[in-house]
Amino acid sequence: MQTKTYEDINERLSRGEAVVLTAMEFKDLARDLDPAELVREVDVVTTATFAPMCSSGVFLNFGHSDPPIRMEEISLNGVPAYEGLAAVDAYLGATAEGPGNTGYGGAHVIESLVRGEEVRLSARGKGTDCYPRTSLETSVSLDRINEAWFFNPRNGYQNYGAAANGSPRPLRTYMGILEPEYGSVSYSTSGELSPLLNDPECRTVGVGTPVFLCGARGRVVGPGTQYCDGREKGRSGLPLSGARTLALWADLKEAEEEFLAAARYDGYGISLFVGLGLPIPVLDEDLARRLSVRDGDIETDARDYSRPGRPVVGRYTYSELRSGSVEIEGRRAPTSSQSSLAKARRIADVLKERVLDGRFPLEAPREPLPEGRVQRPLSARSPGWTPGAAELRTARPGVGPAGYRRARCVDCGSCVAHCPAGALSIGAPDWTLRYEASLCDGCGACFSACPREALGGGRTKTVPIRRPAVFPDVVPDVLPAVEPAIESAIGSAAGRAGRPVRVRA
Ligand code: SF4
Numbered sequence: 001m002q003t004k005t006y007e008d009i010n011e012r013l014s015r016g017e018a019v020v021l022t023a024m025e026f027k028d029l030a031r032d033l034d035p036a037e038l039v040r041e042v043d044v045v046t047t048a049t050f051a052p053m054c055s056s057g058v059f060l061n062f063g064h065s066d067p068p069i070r071m072e073e074i075s076l077n078g079v080p081a082y083e084g085l086a087a088v089d090a091y092l093g094a095t096a097e098g099p100g101n102t103g104y105g106g107a108h109v110i111e112s113l114v115r116g117e118e119v120r121l122s123a124r125g126k127g128t129d130c131y132p133r134t135s136l137e138t139s140v141s142l143d144r145i146n147e148a149w150f151f152n153p154r155n156g157y158q159n160y161g162a163a164a165n166g167s168p169r170p171l172r173t174y175m176g177i178l179e180p181e182y183g184s185v186s187y188s189t190s191g192e193l194s195p196l197l198n199d200p201e202c203r204t205v206g207v208g209t210p211v212f213l214c215g216a217r218g219r220v221v222g223p224g225t226q227y228c229d230g231r232e233k234g235r236s237g238l239p240l241s242g243a244r245t246l247a248l249w250a251d252l253k254e255a256e257e258e259f260l261a262a263a264r265y266d267g268y269g270i271s272l273f274v275g276l277g278l279p280i281p282v283l284d285e286d287l288a289r290r291l292s293v294r295d296g297d298i299e300t301d302a303r304d305y306s307r308p309g310r311p312v313v314g315r316y317t318y319s320e321l322r323s324g325s326v327e328i329e330g331r332r333a334p335t336s337s338q339s340s341l342a343k344a345r346r347i348a349d350v351l352k353e354r355v356l357d358g359r360f361p362l363e364a365p366r367e368p369l370p371e372g373r374v375q376r377p378l379s380a381r382s383p384g385w386t387p388g389a390a391e392l393r394t395a396r397p398g399v400g401p402a403g404y405r406r407a408r409c410v411d412c413g414s415c416v417a418h419c420p421a422g423a424l425s426i427g428a429p430d431w432t433l434r435y436e437a438s439l440c441d442g443c444g445a446c447f448s449a450c451p452r453e454a455l456g457g458g459r460t461k462t463v464p465i466r467r468p469a470v471f472p473d474v475v476p477d478v479l480p481a482v483e484p485a486i487e488s489a490i491g492s493a494a495g496r497a498g499r500p501v502r503v504r505a
């Protein structure tokens, strides 16, 4: 059996002799070489994903004012931060939202800090002998505060179930807008590029493993929350749903604007697109075989988000999902992705350069991730009520009747399945979004589908939600009629049923 060690690989990197490939390049090579040859030929493979990861946030230490304050009721640009740590430390969660402004949250503040912008800091204190000040209004920026660390409790899901909706009304979720009557299927993860699908047993990933996190060189600090290594596996031996996750740390001061983006999911809330990269050393034939996995081998279950327990209603490979449409409950439904393949490819390329030029030396994990972990459900669950708020936004110009703003687009593809005119498409070779203004009639069906507000020229169509967001068949007596405003915001789904999504060949 052909093998090599971390020391062998780092030695070859330092001599400039190592061969580092992106996961795309490696998989192409694997068509012609067997695993033993791949171990001989290739030292490191870079994997990546760029997807909304709600379980993200930053610890901040602001430093002491004079006179000092024990900060309570902390907010940044109006977004509340958790203050129960010490006098001037706070944790700002990516999904935190300011009161009365559901379109702006912690992820937007994080994005502003990384861009080098000033952020308004407000705090109150009760006043103590050691901290006499009782209020503070100032501004801070990333270069003027002491520490700013990402601490993301759950990133890098190994796989993620696709989402569908069998109910008669659209659902607005963290998986984007799910068209009624199984009118769309939404999926996430970068499939064959995804870090933990390329090393499914986490042989090279553990406590202390260096990772690329939003441009910074971060670390795995341990298993992420909801980590589970006992999920049902598909025919290729890979888990069919979430399974393992990672808790990650990185210095926010090293993060780069290109590799993170705030997101707003209409009817759900705020999230953060996180760019995550993992270099995997090709230590032996087993790893080489696993790194050769293709989208056609990786399956994921699709679940119905409108029904209690979210039953499985389909099983698809990532090749099928990326084709633009899949068969579900006897009909053809367009698919939409929530993560950006174009950005994931870019991260794999950048990480390859950094490994080659010595900025990203490889390290063996200090400790393995745990085995035998299961995910426990919360026993007393009931349908929740989602507070909503009407939102009026200033219109800003963009291209065409849809007001498409390229600068805000991260090429996730979430909008594509919702365009009845075929004006939005995504696909090979570059997987960037194409908007054809000549086909667009400005119907607005895509506006709310975009988590980045890249469509609609700043005109989102959020309406208050005054009923349970899910499980309508469980509580029909409390469901008022679907509001016409929601229908017009999301577009008439009936006319789009069965329309294949446009995926460029
Ligand atoms: S406004 Fe309507 S026609 Fe134009 S891109 Fe959006 S969904 Fe398609």
Ligand code: SF4
Pocket (backbone or CB within 6 Å): 408, 409, 410, 411, 412, 413, 414, 415, 416, 433, 449, 450, 451, 452, 453, 454, 455
């Ligand atoms: S315009 Fe489409 S591809 Fe671009 S960020 Fe919005 S939903 Fe994603």
